[in-house]
Amino acid sequence: MNLQAIYHKPKSNFCYAYNENVIHIRLRAEKGDIKKVFLVYGDKYNWNEKQELVMKLTCSDDLYDYFTIEVTPKSKRLAYYFKIEGDNETFYFTEWGLINDINEKEVYLHFFQYPYLNKEDIHIVPEWVKDTVFYQIFPERFFNGDTSNDPDKLTKWGELPTSDSFYGGDLKGIINKLDYLEELGINGIYLTPIFEAPTNHKYDTKDYFKVDSHFGDLEILKELVSKCHERGIKVILDAVFNHCGYFFEPFQDVIKRGEKSPYYDWFHIHKWPIETNPPSYDTFAFTYYMPKLNTANPEVRDYLLKVARYWIDEADIDGWRLDVSDEVSHAFWREFRRVVKEAKEDAYIIGELWLDAYPWLKGDQFDAVMNYPLMRALLQYFAYENISNNQFKELINKIIMRNTMQVNEVMFNLIESHDTSRFLTECNKNVKKLMMAATFLFTYIGTPCIYYGTEIGMEGGYDPDCRRPMEWDKRAWNLELFNYYKKLIKIRKQNKVLRRGSFEWINDLEEIIGFIRKYEEEKVFVLINNYNFDKKVTLKIDGKYIDVLTGEIF
Amino acid sequence: MNLQAIYHKPKSNFCYAYNENVIHIRLRAEKGDIKKVFLVYGDKYNWNEKQELVMKLTCSDDLYDYFTIEVTPKSKRLAYYFKIEGDNETFYFTEWGLINDINEKEVYLHFFQYPYLNKEDIHIVPEWVKDTVFYQIFPERFFNGDTSNDPDKLTKWGELPTSDSFYGGDLKGIINKLDYLEELGINGIYLTPIFEAPTNHKYDTKDYFKVDSHFGDLEILKELVSKCHERGIKVILDAVFNHCGYFFEPFQDVIKRGEKSPYYDWFHIHKWPIETNPPSYDTFAFTYYMPKLNTANPEVRDYLLKVARYWIDEADIDGWRLDVSDEVSHAFWREFRRVVKEAKEDAYIIGELWLDAYPWLKGDQFDAVMNYPLMRALLQYFAYENISNNQFKELINKIIMRNTMQVNEVMFNLIESHDTSRFLTECNKNVKKLMMAATFLFTYIGTPCIYYGTEIGMEGGYDPDCRRPMEWDKRAWNLELFNYYKKLIKIRKQNKVLRRGSFEWINDLEEIIGFIRKYEEEKVFVLINNYNFDKKVTLKIDGKYIDVLTGEIF
Known part of the structure; x- marks a missing residue:
């Protein structure tokens, strides 16, 4: 047995409270090394009533098997150890390591513990997020709903952006396009920054309490949010708290007054008078116009x-x-x-x-976080095709095991954003590839987010090219893609199992991949043929099934 | 190479800020498996200026080698990976695992990171603790300084305690014995609970805002603390916040009024009217008179x-x-x-x-915490002699690697407390064993604490026997032990290197153990012969040395 491979830590992603009653336990071991693992657990003050359960081999990555189990400690106190069976040997695994024999009297000093399940320590995630499909909007580039608030120099809508382009997109533009968003089916919007700032991306805030005048004002923001809420759409804004903009008043005051400024300690100033090249103060990414705030x-x-x-x-x-x-x-x-x-x-x-x-x-x-690790896996598998079916599954498993299940269930899943190239560009305009990645995204655990324009086939390389103005000319849309996105959203909304269900890979599918989601009586099977496997794959399932893409009944 | 054994996690005890500038990095691998490890690090926004350093094999436990290094990232941002060399192979270790080749362009999505060293996240420990030798007092059993506040029924000082005994010890008694404590040399006192409570141990608080009337009052506590401070002695009290006592007024109110009580939700009540056997509410350890508080x-x-x-x-x-x-x-x-x-x-x-x-x-x-894991190691090695020299070193290494170095440096180290048997009892009254353990405690990293009476050779089994009244009759003292404790305390106080120095085992000492502490120009060598090794062991050292126990100069 590879003893060094065996890993567990209480109060981590390997042992955490899932809700007020349930604790999730995970154990890691070398892939294929262990035959059986038992969790032996009880209350440390009443160890006599200990119980023993077999853990389940839930998934594997490139190096490890992960065994998991959930327990409901009656007294909310949990002491435990693992009994690990290999081919010819059995070990007991406690906080002190692997031993051949267990001394049950050493419970205090020896066993793993989740000492007490306190309600305040449980990570409670917002339930509505599970029912949401997000749509990310870069407001300057979505729609110009009010030409009276346009910046002076406008680039023509449709032309390719540079770092400094302005197109006149604004909040009124989003309000005007709510019908479109509702038709698409999304029910959450994430807006990149909208507060007063000189750049088009507005990540260099000048005034945190003011909507950028090119985007609108407080009233229009209120109108947008309330109109969204009327349609059942949630609205998320972008908080840029790591740094401010060069023209943020407190920073301007420091530039002028140095140590006499009451804001001097709001930043990390190394030298005054302020220099910008290189900056004589901490910044985001050495960018002089983004001074880091001193929290x-x-x-x-x-x-x-x-x-x-x-x-x-x-x-x-x-x-x-x-x-x-x-x-x-x-x-x-x-x-x-x-x-x-x-x-x-x-x-x-x-x-x-x-x-x-x-x-x-x-x-x-x-x-949750923007799930860039998932994006990376989807790119490697679907777009670049540089990992095998198995490697993809192992990567996904690794990503799942990084976090608690309640976090996975509300993870902000994406395939592209304003900070990456477009997925369609990365897969050389192969729309089928994008559709497969989207299928995964909409049927996987977590909350999908669509970056504006993905759904109609917009392309673009890395910033600024991924921030092209939204294409509103339907003749330029990929309608197959658009309809497929609409369908995916609808399917997700119609099937709670996709929003709440468990996740499990289906084995023995030859050269395709598939997984099951289960919730109460419902099951969804998702099958993806990424590598053009052209033989027939048989899946044995009981009962009646509907092909949710075609409506066909089996 | 045992790939599964290799472990590292940023923002954990494997990668943490030690102070405003320094980040500590640790890497774990199978013992003996790895020839060399390099840390390759830089700023993710300026990766071209990356640097490469060799990590040091600092220590090992039963299964693993631990490589460590400290780095000072210029911009406070740290991205990094490890280059790991085995006998015939080299791997790169990033957040995604072990790979044969590194793609330096993937720094964002691939490398380990300590993204920014923010001051507020640094664990700053109190500096004075490093210079402190604590003395733990169980007030009911130390000295009766005021007979006017005695409980009704007193057990005779010197008789063995039961769970319910009262002896009349109080705060005035501690004040009266400050000369003794100063002579001993300690400069910190930890008092078990002193607030109003019916039991002798007072872990069942009745009134958190009142000094127990058998112990004194606010004025006497103030006098104790200020007299301690005059002598340079710090005072720590015991906060019993997990549970209160049965007679805590809010709990009494719940007993009387049930859900009508405004305090009903201060506890975890399962059923009302309240039952005590078994308790119909959450408690500490099923003890009815210790209702758990609902934080x-x-x-x-x-x-x-x-x-x-x-x-x-x-x-x-x-x-x-x-x-x-x-x-x-x-x-x-x-x-x-x-x-x-x-x-x-x-x-x-x-x-x-x-x-x-x-x-x-x-x-x-x-x-810090009460270092019971260390106590357990000291018992196994010195008292029970059931682990070898090497196993002891491995245990200590394991304990060191569990925590950050700033925590290790102020760890509350002990060999016994009011919740364990006396060390001397555990080692069958073998005073030499106790002296060896104490030698380790006073020369090791962290802050030693003496449980009242250890220094004069008090014995006692598990609670209540470990809570015997302090022996004040010098004729009953073990004077050799007492003088040795005084000497250990003095040596620690006189040698900053013992309070601030690094810690490193000395290898090749045949059947004894030893370690070096280093601080600036000073070095201390500590040698302990736990298993009566009777051959001469030679230690090659340069320069002039003093035997701190005998004063002899070499």
């Missing part, structure tokens, strides 16, 4: 928390997406969560995070 | 936080030891830390925790 300063924290609360209270938004969230302190995000959830209990908090985001997803900070 | 209720949190703050503000105490800390919510402890550190920036927060306590020691909750 170690309580005044800065208070200010940003006020912003977070203001837009919920004023405009009734339903959550925040957090820009560059990994570079802001955990301490700040904990306060942020408290304030936001106080303002709106079921607000959705999504971090921008490209990494294994578990340190931010333990329940005290975010509800 | 999910904000009123309870506010109440307990007020208590935490009150005794710092009123009596100027220097920190809190937290009873049954593992069963209280993390959410509560985070608020607790905020409130306590606001009241006194360098207050010391110690959890009672018998487990791997890392989930509580990340910087947002406690500064």
Whole structure:
């Protein structure tokens, strides 16, 4: 047995409270190495009534098998160890490691524990997110609904963007296109920043309390949100709290007054007078016009928390997406969560995070992150075709095991965004590939998000090319794709099993992949033939089934 | 190479901020499996200036080698991967696993990261703790300084205790014995609970805002603390926040009024009228007279936080030891830390925790825990002699690697407490064994604590026997032990290297163990012959050395 491969940690993604009663336990071991694992568990103050359960081999990645189980400790206290059977040997696995014999009297000093399931420590995620299909809008590029607030120099709608282009898109434009969005079927909108800022992307905030005048004003934002709410559409805004813009008043005050400015400690100033090339202050990504905010300063924290609360209270938004969230302190995000959830209990908090985001997803900070790791797997498999069916499954399993199940269930899943090239471009305009990736996205665990225009076949390389103005000329749309997206959204909305169901790979499908989602009495089988396998694959299933794409009944 | 054995996680005990500039990185691999590990690191926005450093094999446990390094990222942003060399193969280890070739363009989606070293996330520990030797007092059993406040029925001082014995020890008694404590040399006192409660141990609080009348009152506590402070002695109290006592007024109100009581939700009531056998409410360890407090209720949190703050503000105490800390919510402890550190920036927060306590020691909750895992290792090695020299070293290494170095440096290290048998009893009265264990405790990383009476050779089995009244008759003392303890304390106080130095095992010492502590120009070598190895062991050292026990100069 590969003893070094065996891993478990309480109070981590390997042992966490799923809800008020249930604790999820995972154990990792070398792939194929272990025949059987038992969880032996009980209350440390009443160990005599211990119980023993067989754990299930739930999934595997390239190196490991993952065994899982859920337990419901009667007294909310859980002490436990694992009994691990290999081919010719049995080990007991406790906090102190692997041993040949267990001393049950050492429960206090020896066993793994989830000492008490306290309600406040449970990561409760917003339930509505599971029922939502998001649509990401880059407001400057969606639709120009009010030409009176246009910037001076407009690039013609339809031309390719540069970093500095302005097209005149605004909030009124989104309001005008709500019929379109409702027809598409989405019921959540995520807007990239809309607050006063000089650039087209507005990630360089000048005024956190003001809607950018080229986009509209508070009243129009309110109108947008309330009209969305009337249609059952939730609205998420973008919180850019890692850094502000160069023209943010407190930063301008520091430029002018240096240490005499009351805002001097709002930033990380290395030298004054301020220099911009290279910046004499901490910035986002060495970008001089994005000075990093100093969240170690309580005044800065208070200010940003006020912003977070203001837009919920004023405009009734339903959550925040957090820009560059990994570079802001955990301490700040904990306060942020408290304030936001106080303002709106079921607000959705999504971090921008490209990494294994578990340190931010333990329940005290975010509800989910933009699932870039999933995007990467979908690109490798569907677009680049540089991983096998099995490797894809292993990657997905690895991503699932990184986080708790409640987080996976509300993960913000995407295949492209304003920060990546378009998926269709990455797969050389092969629409079938995009349709397969979308099929996966809409039938997998978590909440899908469509980046504006994906659904009609918009292309584009990396920023600024991925931020082209929305194509409104239907003659230029890929209607097959558009109708397929509409269908996927409809199927997801009609089948709770796709929004709430468990996830399990189907084995022995030869050269295609497939998985089952189960919820109560319902099951959905999803089959994807990514590598043009041209033989017949037989799937044995009992009962009556409907092909949700064609409506055919079996 | 055992690929499955290789482990690393950012934002964990494997990668954490040690201070405002330095990040500690650890990598785990199978023991003996790896020849060399390089850390390749840089700023993700400026990867061209990446650097490469060789990591050091710092220590090993039974299964693993641990490689460590510290880095100082110039821009406070750290992206990194490992280059791992085995006998005939080289792997690159990123967040996605082990690969044969690295694509340096995938830094965003591929590398490990500590995205930004934010000041607020650094675990800052109280510096004074490193210079402190604690003395734990169970007030009812230390000294009766005021017979006018004695309980009605007193057991004679010197007789063996039962669970219900009272001896009359009190705060005045501690004040009276400060000369003794100063002579011994300690400069920190940890008192088990002193607030109004019916039992002798007072873990069943009746009134959190009142000193128990058998122990004294607020004025006497203030006098104790201020007299301690005059002598440079810090004072820590015991916060019993997991549960209250049966006679806590809010609980009594619930007993009387049930759901009509405004305190009904302060507890976890399953059934009313209240039953005690078995309890119809959550308790500590099924003990009816210790009802668990419901910290999910904000009123309870506010109440307990007020208590935490009150005794710092009123009596100027220097920190809190937290009873049954593992069963209280993390959410509560985070608020607790905020409130306590606001009241006194360098207050010391110690959890009672018998487990791997890392989930509580990340910087947002406690500064340290009672180091029961270390106690267990010392018992196994010195008292029971059931592990070898090597196994002991491996155990200690395992314990070190569980936590960050700043936590290890202020860990509350002990060999016995009011919740264990006496060490001397566990080693069958073999005083030499106790002296060896104490030698380890006083020369190891972390803050030693003496449980009252250890220093004079008090014995006792598990509770209540470990809570015998302090022996004040010098004729009954083991003077050799007492003088040795005084010497150990003095040596620790005189040698900063023992309080601040690094820790490293000395290899090739045949059948004894030894380690070096280093700090600036100073070095201490500690050699312990636990298994009566009777051959001469040669240690080659340069320069002049003093035998700190005998004063002899080499």
